[in-house]
Amino acid sequence: MPPLELLLQQALNGLMLGVMYALIAVGFTLFFGVLDVIHFSHGDIYMLGAFAGLTALAAAAAGGVGGGALALVLAFAAAIVVTGLIGVAAERLCVKPLARASPLMTLLATLSLGLVIRESVLIFYPRGADPKPFPRLLPQGGFEIGGVSVRYENLVILAIGLAAMIAVDLVITRTRMGAAIRAVAQDAEAAQMMGVDLDRTVDATFFIGSALAAVAGILSGLYYSEIHFIMGITGGVIGFSAAAIGGLGNVYGAIVGGLVFGLLQTMAAALIPRGSEFRDVVAFAVVMLFLIVRPRGILGARTVERV
């Protein structure tokens, strides 16, 4: 059994990862709630968010705003807008036209769109095949508490992640658009009869979900100090897993699911011999078992299929 400090340290790391996963998972769960679709290119949208952030940072540096908080704010703003719009475009291209086809068609179309996004970054981003170093913009250093080293950087990442989640929660629970999103998730037809503009609501949902993925992408760049075009596949699978363990369609479930997945990974790394290599294996195995035992997820409601 590893020492307690190591476990606490890994729990903290798991929390960090979990926040990022949760941000991706919220997108999956929102899309599923509103349109009953799995947006399989969402992982690659997350990767795009990271690249949009990196590009914005490079542009900011070229424009003389190198380093510091201002550049970071600019990067977040640019990535959120660009990625959000791309998310909406993805929905218009691959989800809406297939609304009447079988859900499997949407799954295949978004899966292929993800492939297109991934390959486009690989081919068209300068030297896209290599991992890209991501600038360290957050305050370095840290402190130690009870044998656990806490880095300022990590605290900022946690804070940004939590702020993004709270912001989304506020949007969904307190605004008119949020009410529309919830109404469509409940019953799209009824919502339309009550005067909800379905297209706009769906657009808004995809914008919000993709923007969150962009935040996750930049956070992941800041955390790992590098980004890679391939990160979208694992990011997507993990985000979807997190949403599924949380219960598809439930935003809080997605957040819980993200944290659970992050903790699973880091605990596997700590507790299992050669765990750092096999951490994904362990995490996915647990997810599989969980979905078999409880396919509705932690917070998912039992759905009754209408006949």
Next chain:
Amino acid sequence: MSLLQTRGLTVRFEGLVALADVDVAVGEGETVGVIGPNGSGKTTLFNALTGLYPPATGDIVFRGRSVAGLPPHRIARLGVARTFQSSRLCLQLSVFDNVLAGMVAARRTGLLEAVAWRRRARADMQAALARARHLLGLFNPDLPARGWERVGQLPQIDRRRVEICRALAAGPTLLLLDEPSAGMSPAETRALMKDLQIVRDERRGLSVIVIEHDMFVIEGVSERVIALNYGRKIAEGSFAAVVAHPEVREAYLGQEHARA
């Protein structure tokens, strides 16, 4: 001895009681009509009988054995076939395939025969096709000739007929028809009533439960009528008696008032 008997049948969704303590009995060869306003639990009753919604409490006895809690395909194999309110055909598949789907469960030809024992598999399939032609022809003499077309190309009434053929193809002892006249013109409904007569003539001893909104259809085909409201059975008896029943009148008139 009735073919089907439910005792205290109750179905709940998340605390909402969709069907409360319903006792229904259907005798051999009998046709029973089920009426009731929207949301009164008629389709839920069918879903419970076919195993799609396992009952919370109560029992369903079919041919002397309890089938409550059995999965739908097991109940279907015991001889319960049904149609759906909004028809559930596979529109991409041919008319024949849709009818043959009703016979899949009864076939014993396995994978090996399909791959290796070609002659037998083919003969079996040809016999099934002949039966599908026969069934389709009962309803509409033009249908067998359109057997290789995709069902999506047929008009609404023919689709409904195909769905009934699919149910009959299984050789059921109990047939559940969920609002066969839904979405049809009066003329089509009349044609359908004739079809229902054919169904009963074709298979003597076949018991039928039919859900209908159209009172003329109910009056025309059913020997006994059951009325549901809010998931409870409120009346049972001859058509005239049930329609005259005060609770039934209130259920329908109340709705009329609410609408106005």
Next chain:
Amino acid sequence: MILVWLTEALVFVLVVAGILAERPRALMLTAAAGAAAVAVPATVPRVRTALTRAFEAHRAAAVAGGAVAALALPFALRSSPYWTFVATLALLYVTIGQGLNLQIGTAGLINLAGAAFAGIGGYTVGLLTVSTGWPPWLAVMVAPLVAVAVGTVLFVPILKTRGHYLALVTIAFVFIFNVLMNNFEFTGGPQGIKNIPTLTLFGHRFTTAPRLFGVTLPAHANFYFACLVVTVLTTVIIRRLHDSWLGLALNTLRDDEIAARCCGISITRGKITAFCVGNFFIGLGGALYAVMVGFVSPPDFDFGYSLVMLSVIIIGGVDSIPGVVLGACLLVPLPERFRFLHEYRLLLYGVVIVLMLLYRPAGLWPAAVRRYR
């Protein structure tokens, strides 16, 4: 009948010319002829109906002609071992594609772990022959069963849950498979397994160039003929299954689970059957690949290959057996022919799939109505 054979001969000549033409002028000429050959029946209805009618009327002749063409291909390609290899690869993709199409197309089970199941087949052959010294042909026969067994143990419980979970879990499985193969010592880690012994038939080693009818063919022609037999068998078996009660049951449960259950069809049993039969042929494809190239390593079976297999099905035609053949015969050689496209291969597949799903979801060769002939 003459028309059928003439058409087939024309296609054969065009394919061979398309593969072998080197000089720009020859290539241009072939491309123009090919475009004309596609455009004429596509735009002139009378030609199209005449051709369809001829092929309908002389099915046996068409099959015989196709067989002759398939057998003759290595002779036409004898100058190029590389293209013989590519043609064999296309055959393997047909085998894998038929298995996967039974799952995805016929039963609606989105299995995105095609690469992993092929990998299980390939690695099993590698391990059995190199580490335990089994004869290669026995290993090739056992490997698909291992793929089926692994698939059954890991995925049967998931098959009972909602459709998109299977997609999720199978993607995850491809990654798990890669991580494991990269990190296990007994699978050789990132280097994989080398020196897998080749097949032998009546003392004839598949690495020696065969001499047939006085013509020496490249060594890969051995595998071409072997894979041709396997592919044809696979296609026939899948076709018979598809045109049986099983195929009908799978189609029904794919289109409407509730209706299928009320028809007495056991969803779980149908899905398990489709999943196992499909994985058998996917694993078989992987096993043959391993003996053909002589080594296996993790990158040979990564997620990209799952997507290539998926492209074969969607572009060829979902649930369409001839569609899979067409899809594999287009998708495997084309990027090899146009090397400059190689880098853009996956990008193009992705774009083409999205366009197909939007504008031609039934594929290039849509599934026909089952006629039970």
